[in-house]
Amino acid sequence: AQSVTQLGSHVSVSEGALVLLRCNYSSSVPPYLFWYVQYPNQGLQLLLKYTTGATLVKGINGFEAEFKKSETSFHLTKPSAHMSDAAEYYCAVRAPGGDSWGKLQFGAGTQVVVTP
Amino acid sequence: SAVISQKPSRDICQRGTSLTIQCQVDSQVTMMFWYRQQPGQSLTLIATANQGSEATYESGFVIDKFPISRPNLTFSTLTVSNMSPEDSSIYLCSVWTSGAHEQYFGPGTRLTVT
Numbered sequence: 001a002q003s004v005t006q007l008g009s010h011v012s013v014s015e016g017a018l019v020l021l022r023c024n025y026s027s028s029v030p031p032y033l034f035w036y037v038q039y040p041n042q043g044l045q046l047l048l049k050y051t052t053g054a055t056l057v058k059g060i061n062g063f064e065a066e067f068k069k070s071e072t073s074f075h076l077t078k079p080s081a082h083m084s085d086a087a088e089y090y091c092a093v094r095a096p097g098g099d100s101w102g103k104l105q106f107g108a109g110t111q112v113v114v115t116p
Numbered sequence: 117s118a119v120i121s122q123k124p125s126r127d128i129c130q131r132g133t134s135l136t137i138q139c140q141v142d143s144q145v146t147m148m149f150w151y152r153q154q155p156g157q158s159l160t161l162i163a164t165a166n167q168g169s170e171a172t173y174e175s176g177f178v179i180d181k182f183p184i185s186r187p188n189l190t191f192s193t194l195t196v197s198n199m200s201p202e203d204s205s206i207y208l209c210s211v212w213t214s215g216a217h218e219q220y221f222g223p224g225t226r227l228t229v230t
Contacts, residue, residue, distance in 0.1 A: 032217060034219070036221075041226075042223060042224075043208060043221045043222055043223040043224045044159075044208070044221040045221075046218060046219070046220065049217065049218060051217045090158060090159070094219075101147055101212050101214065102147045102149050102164065102210065102211070102212030102219055103149070103161055103164065104159075104161070104219060106158045106159045106160075107158065108157075108158050109158050
């Protein structure tokens with residue numbers, strides 16, 4: 001079984017400052033990891049993913065995340081926040097193989113507020 | 117990628133009635149999923165809907181309450197039966213693209229039960 005913990009339900013950042021959203025997972029096997037963003041009254045948009053290979057993955061809108069197996073983490077960062085980054089962010093994990101395809105376990109979410 | 121549409125986008129329903137939500141994908145996919153997002157909460161998987169087989173429900177969800185159809189590789193429906201206010205949620209359709217190892221979500225159906 002796998003689970004996801006997002007540290008901090010709310011994060012406030014100044015425009016232009018670093019955005020750091022923390023995600024830790026537990027999984028009995030190497031997981032597939034995802035970050036999604038949800039803007040108000042909209043569905044989920046895939047920001048980036050880690051499956052195998054390079055541990056630093058780049059996504060859309062200037063976001064990137066690093067898979068650290070030793071720390072069981074997949075933190076999301078963006079060097080410079082923009083007002084349009086204000087949204088809810090979800091980290092998700094799925095176990096590869098078997099009947100787990102498409103079955104994502106989501107974290108509780110982190111709401112990002114960007115202040116001028 | 118996959119483009120997913122859902123109907124209706126929102127609805128307000130009375131207690132005890134049922135609502136059927138439609139999900140249409142712009143390409144053929146093997147695996148479709150239905151998730152629920154309760155107000156202010158994260159997403160929870162309701163069931164997996166594969167074409168040609170019975171839907172598989174997660175713990176806490178039953179077929180009598182959430183019957184699902186999957187008549188072909190681009191379409192699925194989820195029915196929320198005998199609704200109560202506790203069913204007020206956003207219901208999202210999702211597909212897994214095996215080639216890209218990516219999961220996409222529809223825009224969701226916002227359901228309010230009064």
